[in-house]
Each structure stands twice: as C-alpha cells, then as structure tokens.
Amino acid sequence: MSNTxxxxxxxxxxxxxxxxxxxxxxxxxxxxxxxxxxxxxxxLTRHLHAFVRELRLTEDEWNTAIGFLTDVGHITDxxxxxxxxxxxxxxxxxxxxxxxxxxxxxxTEATVFGPFFVEDSPSIELGGDIAGGASGQPCWVEGTVTxxxxxxxxxxxxxxxxxxxxxxxDVQYDGTELAGxxxxxxxxxxxxxxxxxxxxxxxxxxxxxxxxxxxxxxxSPYRASHLHFKVSAPGHRTLVTHIxxxxxxxxxxxxxxxxxxxxxxxxxxHSSATPTPDGRAIGDRSWTSTRFDIVLAPTxxxxxxxxxxxR
Ligand code: BEZ
Ligand code: FE
Numbered sequence: 050m051s052n053t054x055x056x057x058x059x060x061x062x063x064x065x066x067x068x069x070x071x072x073x074x075x076x077x078x079x080x081x082x083x084x085x086x087x088x089x090x091x092x093l094t095r096h097l098h099a100f101v102r103e104l105r106l107t108e109d110e111w112n113t114a115i116g117f118l119t120d121v122g123h124i125t126d127x128x129x130x131x132x133x134x135x136x137x138x139x140x141x142x143x144x145x146x147x148x149x150x151x152x153x154x155x156x157t158e159a160t161v162f163g164p165f166f167v168e169d170s171p172s173i174e175l176g177g178d179i180a181g182g183a184s185g186q187p188c189w190v191e192g193t194v195t196x197x198x199x200x201x202x203x204x205x206x207x208x209x210x211x212x213x214x215x216x217x218x219d220v221q222y223d224g225t226e227l228a229g230x231x232x233x234x235x236x237x238x239x240x241x242x243x244x245x246x247x248x249x250x251x252x253x254x255x256x257x258x259x260x261x262x263x264x265x266x267x268x269s270p271y272r273a274s275h276l277h278f279k280v281s282a283p284g285h286r287t288l289v290t291h292i293x294x295x296x297x298x299x300x301x302x303x304x305x306x307x308x309x310x311x312x313x314x315x316x317x318x319h320s321s322a323t324p325t326p327d328g329r330a331i332g333d334r335s336w337t338s339t340r341f342d343i344v345l346a347p348t349x350x351x352x353x354x355x356x357x358x359x360r
Contacts, residue, residue, distance in 0.1 A: 071098040120258040137305040154197040156346035165218040178244040183229035185214035185246030189338040201239030208279040216251025248274035273299040285345035
C-alpha cells in the first residue's frame, strides 16, 4: 500500500499483516442478518482501516481522537447535539442531504436542517410577520410553490425560521418565547408572502470541542446569512432548504457547507420612504425585499434498490 505521508516503503510482511487484519474484521460481519447493516459495517471497516494505514496513524493521534470524541459526547445533551455539529463541519450532513435529495429537473436544492427548527411554530396568515419580537431589518419575502411540471401547488405548507440581527435564534434566548419563526400556507395559486428579517451572519455553537477543532484548523465558525424554509405538500418530496443573501462575503466559507449557487437570492434594499408591498407602515427604518420561487419534486416510487444502483 502506498503512503500519503513521508514513510519508507513497507516491508511485504508488514503489508500482509495489515491487510489480513482488515480482512479479518470485515469477515467478522459476514453473519450480519440485515444485508444493509452488513454492507454499512464492512464498508466502514474498510474506510477506517484505510485511513489508519494510509496516514500511519500514531498511537498518540489515536488517543487524541478518542479524547476528542469523548468530549463531543460529554457536551451533548437534550439541548446540544455536538455529534451533529461535528457531522456538519465535516460536510457529512450536507453530503447526506445531497445524496438523499437527488437532482430532479429544476426542483429547488435542499440544504442542511440545522439544530434550530421547532415543531410548533406560530401560524401566520399570508402577509403576516414572523418576527414575533425578534429584532432586525424588516424583509418582505414572496414567491411561488410549484411542482417540477410548473403546476402551482395550492396550499403548500411553509415553515420559516431565522436568527435575529444579533445572530441568535429564539431557542437560544433565556426565556421560552418563540420569535423569528412561523408557518403559513400558500394560496390557491401557490403564492406566498410574509414579513421576515433580513438575514445576518452568525456562528454555529463554537464553545465546545467542535469549536476547538475549527480554531485548530484555522476555520471560521460563521454561517453565511440565511433564512430557513421547510416546504411540504402531498405527493411531493418535503424540501428543507435556505435562501442566502447575494453579496454576503461569507458565501464562500459557510462553516457547514450549506451554500448552493441556486439558493442565493437578491435582497433589495429600500429606503423608509419607499411604500411597502402591502402598505404596511414600518416607521423610519429601511427594509429589504426578496423573491424565492420554490419548486418541489414529486415523490416517485423507488423501482431499484441501493445495491443494484451502486454496485
Ligand atoms: C443553522 O443554520 O441553523 C445551523 C446549521 C448547522 C449547524 C448549526 C446551525
Ligand atoms: Fe440557521
């Protein structure tokens, strides 16, 4: 086996021992009754062993990794999921989203879910305000929900959530109030519109082991400014996505790799003197407006299995 680091070529007997160990561990899963579990365990074994062998992992490095994962476990509780955060910063969450939301015509791309969704957000009417006390520049958001064949999806269910201008979600406040989130229903033409807040950048929680890892690797914990959407309708794949702000300087360095070019939207700034789309008076603040047309993929029956397609 070739080494990716400076290491003298291995003696044949050394290579044989390492290879034999990998094969023995792979074979230990041969009797797994569930075929998919067997595939997952054997492939994971091969990838983990390849990593240890290629990198010539030292015992100190192995110990450091165990200590790190132990810290990730210790800081995880009902409110904080450091393992998901770890998956996020490795791009594993985003890769899993990508694999599970296969490109389908011009269906809107999915992106990471994040930890700040809440099931029971307030329901608002079309044109309502999701702020609920969260501070920030008002932002008029409008668009349509259609199927990939262009048919409007009347009554599509839309959940939206975002951080306030200080970069905090309501669930990070001391109290229990809900703010910066709501759910609404598209009208009979698939149109929706509401008042939100102009998205601002914020860091993912970085006071734990994942934050230390980002610091050690000179990576920023900041997410590009975004507004979260979860859109569902009968007969269609539920879409979890965001819109990002064109021109945001963090678009190229989002800490969880969630940015997709197709999800970057224009947020147009308007002076306080500009009339708002619904005539709402918003005082002496400037405001922004954006448009996000959402296309949902129809759910299709799966005709072929994983193992057949990816053999
Ligand atoms: C978020 O966008 O809310 C988020 C996503 C991944 C990790 C942390 C936060
Ligand atoms: Fe977010």
